[in-house]
Amino acid sequence: MTNFVTRRVLLVSPPVGRSQLGKTPMPPLGLAYVAGVLEKDGHDVAILDCVLKGIDERALERQVAASRPDIVGITGTTWTRYEQFRAARASKRALAGVPVALGGPHVTFTGRNVIEKIPEVDFVVRGESERPMRDLVRGYDDPAQIGTMSGLVFHDRNGQTFA
Numbered sequence: 001m002t003n004f005v006t007r008r009v010l011l012v013s014p015p016v017g018r019s020q021l022g023k024t025p026m027p028p029l030g031l032a033y034v035a036g037v038l039e040k041d042g043h044d045v046a047i048l049d050c051v052l053k054g055i056d057e058r059a060l061e062r063q064v065a066a067s068r069p070d071i072v073g074i075t076g077t078t079w080t081r082y083e084q085f086r087a088a089r090a091s092k093r094a095l096a097g098v099p100v101a102l103g104g105p106h107v108t109f110t111g112r113n114v115i116e117k118i119p120e121v122d123f124v125v126r127g128e129s130e131r132p133m134r135d136l137v138r139g140y141d142d143p144a145q146i147g148t149m150s151g152l153v154f155h156d157r158n159g160q161t162f163a
Contacts (some may be wrong), residue, residue: 010069014087015050064094077107092120111153124153
């Protein structure tokens, strides 16, 4: 790899919300897969499981600010999509300039809508996210490179949505 930059990546399983009341929380296995790929590339990766740690939205905002990641990735399902969106907003309040990427089954199928309706989301990672997240972490600051990455939904500098 030429010009490889080691990045700090924070992968988040969002705080529990009303959609999860009465349900058994599941460990964020997908985040572990993504973390493994990114760590193998030499990136500094942390997983923050807000449900396991009892972290609410305000505490998430403080955690993001304190960890100062270069990029934040947030997982979610259809059941937890609103918590995922709130986690994206909390991340942007903490560090406005840090890219926020959402992944998971719901945003895989609604990526264009999510990008257009939730301004705090910079990228949607579609499908199995190990490869797209790897590409995104490697080259998110190069607009020409982002345009060649598969599995992403995003806005270009002119506000046009690409899927």
